[in-house]
Amino acid sequence: MTRAEPTRQQRGERRQQAILEACLRLISKGGVGSVSHRAVAEEADVPLASTTYYFSSLDELLEDALRLFVEEEAQRLTALVERLEGQELPPVEIARLFQAELEPDAAQFELYVEAARRPSLRKVARGSIEMYATVAEAALRAAGVDEPAINPRAFVALFDGYGLHRVAGCDDQGLEDALLALWAAATRAIGTR
Amino acid sequence: MTRAEPTRQQRGERRQQAILEACLRLISKGGVGSVSHRAVAEEADVPLASTTYYFSSLDELLEDALRLFVEEEAQRLTALVERLEGQELPPVEIARLFQAELEPDAAQFELYVEAARRPSLRKVARGSIEMYATVAEAALRAAGVDEPAINPRAFVALFDGYGLHRVAGCDDQGLEDALLALWAAATRAIGTR
DNA sequence: GCGTAAGTTGTACGGTCGTACCAGTTTTCT
DNA sequence: AGAAAACTGGTACGACCGTACAACTTACGC
Numbered sequence: 001m002t003r004a005e006p007t008r009q010q011r012g013e014r015r016q017q018a019i020l021e022a023c024l025r026l027i028s029k030g031g032v033g034s035v036s037h038r039a040v041a042e043e044a045d046v047p048l049a050s051t052t053y054y055f056s057s058l059d060e061l062l063e064d065a066l067r068l069f070v071e072e073e074a075q076r077l078t079a080l081v082e083r084l085e086g087q088e089l090p091p092v093e094i095a096r097l098f099q100a101e102l103e104p105d106a107a108q109f110e111l112y113v114e115a116a117r118r119p120s121l122r123k124v125a126r127g128s129i130e131m132y133a134t135v136a137e138a139a140l141r142a143a144g145v146d147e148p149a150i151n152p153r154a155f156v157a158l159f160d161g162y163g164l165h166r167v168a169g170c171d172d173q174g175l176e177d178a179l180l181a182l183w184a185a186a187t188r189a190i191g192t193r
Numbered sequence: 194m195t196r197a198e199p200t201r202q203q204r205g206e207r208r209q210q211a212i213l214e215a216c217l218r219l220i221s222k223g224g225v226g227s228v229s230h231r232a233v234a235e236e237a238d239v240p241l242a243s244t245t246y247y248f249s250s251l252d253e254l255l256e257d258a259l260r261l262f263v264e265e266e267a268q269r270l271t272a273l274v275e276r277l278e279g280q281e282l283p284p285v286e287i288a289r290l291f292q293a294e295l296e297p298d299a300a301q302f303e304l305y306v307e308a309a310r311r312p313s314l315r316k317v318a319r320g321s322i323e324m325y326a327t328v329a330e331a332a333l334r335a336a337g338v339d340e341p342a343i344n345p346r347a348f349v350a351l352f353d354g355y356g357l358h359r360v361a362g363c364d365d366q367g368l369e370d371a372l373l374a375l376w377a378a379a380t381r382a383i384g385t386r
Numbered sequence: 387g388c389g390t391a392a393g394t395t396g397t398a399c400g401g402t403c404g405t406a407c408c409a410g411t412t413t414t415c416t
Numbered sequence: 417a418g419a420a421a422a423c424t425g426g427t428a429c430g431a432c433c434g435t436a437c438a439a440c441t442t443a444c445g446c
Contacts, residue, residue, distance in 0.1 A: 012393070031310060033226045036433065049395045052435065109306050112361040116299050117224060122362040129363050150374055151367030153358075154351070158371070161354030165346075168305040169315040170322050174344030178351070181343055181378035182371060205423065229403065240425045245405065393442070402433075413422070 016054045018044045023065040028107045032114050035062060063120055066111045070128045073108075077101075077131075081138045091143040095183050098139060099176065104163030112160075132156040140186060148186040158182060209247045211237045216258040221300045225307050228255060256313055259304045263321045266301075270294075270324075274331045284336040288376050291332060292369065297356030305353075325349040333379060341379040351375060 022044035026035050037058060041048045055061035080101055084094060108128070115125035136152035158178060165172050215237035219228050230251060234241045248254035273294055277287060301321070308318035329345035351371060358365050 031306065037435080038433075047395050049397090049435095049437095053394070058434065106306070106309050109302070109309075109357070112357050113224065113299070113302050113306055115361040116302075125361040126363045129358060129361075129365075150370040151365075153365050154368060154371030154374075157354030157358060157365055157368060158347075158351050159354065160357055161350030161352065164302070164305050164353055164357060165322060165350060168308040168318040168322075169312075170319045172322075172344075172346050172350055175347060175350060177343040178347030178375060178378075181347075181375055185371075185374035185378070230405080231403075242405095242407095242425050242427095243423095246423070246425090251404065388446090389444105390446105391442105391444085394440080396439085397437090399436080400434100403431080404429105406429085407427085409424100409426090411422100411424070413420105415420080416418095 012054075015044075015046055015050060019046060019051055019054060019061070020065050020068050023061055024069055024107060027062075027065065027069075027110050028105055031106070032062060032110050059118070059120070062114075063118075063124065066107070066114075066121065067124050069105075069107050069111065070124060070131060073128070074131045074135075077135045078138075081135055081142065084139065084142045087142075089143070091145075091183055091187055092180060094139055094143050095179050096176075098159075099179060102159060102163065104166045106167045108160070109164055109167060129153065129156055132159070143187065145187045149188055150182065150186045152186075154182060154186075155179075205247075208237075208239055208243060212239060212244055212247060212254070213258050213261050216254055217262055217300060220255075220258065220262075220303050221298055224299070225255060225303050252311070252313070255307075256311075256317065259300070259307075259314065260317050262298075262300050262304065263317060263324065266298075266321070267324045267328075270328045271331075274328055274335065277332065277335045280335075282336070284338075284376055284380055285373060287332055287336050288372050289369075291352075292372060295352060295356065297359045299360045301353070302357055302360060322346065322349055325352070336380065338380045342381055343375065343379045345379075347375060347379075348372075 019040060023035055023040050026039055026043055035058070037051045038048055040061070041051050044051075051061065055064065080097070084097070089097075111121065111128060112125055115121040133152045133156050136155040137148070140148045140152065158175075162172055162175050212233060216228055216233050219232055219236055228251070230244045231241055233254070234244050237244075244254065248257065273290070277290070282290075304314065304321060305318055308314040326345045326349050329348040330341070333341045333345065351368075355365055355368050
């Protein structure tokens with residue numbers, strides 16, 4: 001009854017996933033420009049023809065990989081938010097937790113920049129921003145702010161700008177101040193401290 | 194005495210400049226990945242071999258082009274700041290002027306993302322950020338704030354994040370609020386309103 | 387059991403690429 | 417004037433690319 005060998009379909013699904021993850025690794029490491037069928041195949045340890053079998057074109061592979069990235073990011077962050085929700089932490093502490101959690105991944109910015117050129121990636125990028133905004137909103141709610149005085153997207157912009165500078169090798173000093181200033185502005189209207 | 198024909202050297206210099214500008218146009222339009230000797234040569238209307246004659250490699254051409262971009266950006270913004278300095282405008286108005294001036298150029302983000310991979314571009318990216326920070330500082334000074342309470346780089350991060358979302362096709366609503374909140378935080382310590 | 391569809395993979399084609407090279411021209415220097 | 421240096425531009429080479437395709441293996445309905 002037990003299956004030592006996986007069925008062919010199972011192997012196929014696992015392979016497809018491996019290809020996507022390999023692609024994502026390449027994007028993070030070397031950018032979208034470093035992604036080729038051959039490079040992905042080698043990274044995923046599958047034959048060259050597999051990448052063209054599972055994905056009808058390189059564009060589709062890239063798009064699916066970036067979609068997977070956003071999905072994984074969403075899972076990671078919603079898990080963080082859920083962990084926060086019970087705790088009644090002070091706002092300042094929540095802001096710090098997020099700052100610590102968000103080690104920027106170059107793939108994020110590859111997505112944005114690539115979306116500028118490929119219409120098909122635009123909705124993925126939009127979805128990513130909305131996801132982050134939703135997370136920021138949830139974080140604010142976890143801090144007791146139900147109607148933030150400034151748009152949660154501002155946090156996304158600040159974080160993305162911060163992360164972009166980080167991956168470019170330029171550490172921004174004093175970003176924490178800005179984050180806290182924004183946080184204070186968002187919470188001010190309600191009076192929550 | 195008058196020279197109808199430019200000397201060969203003058204023509205050469207003009208060509209080199211034309212190549213750089215063509216390269217920059219390509220970067221803005223199609224990203225770093227779309228830059229090739231052949232594409233640049235066609236865009237600049239020079240023979241293929243010219244691009245290899247004036248620049249010893251594609252990397253060097255790319256680097257010089259992005260350096261030129263930062264330089265032009267610096268000139269544009271310092272001009273704006275100088276125009277501001279005499280006027281004693283209210284801070285809010287200054288913030289609005291900058292927001293209006295900064296139509297984001299994709300080349301900016303190509304620079305950051307590319308700097309993540311090429312060490313030689315890192316100092317260009319760093320220079321770019323410092324330049325923007327200096328401009329932000331000057332803008333604050335023009336508003337009467339000599340020692341801002343938050344690091345001027347925070348403005349750069351927010352603007353860059355905003356611009357990044359813009360070029361990705363995602364308009365951020367309510368960024369103005371965030372900008373003004375940051376501005377208020379920066380000016381608060383001194384008491385200037 | 388056997389045909390047919392789905393899965394798998396090695397190979398090859400046509401194209402673009404960076405760059406080297408070289409023959410030819412113009413300028414500059416002595 | 418004549419040699420050396422700088423500039424111009426056409427062409428070619430080897431590498432890598434996306435993708436098509438055919439040969440082969442496995443799974444499954446009947």
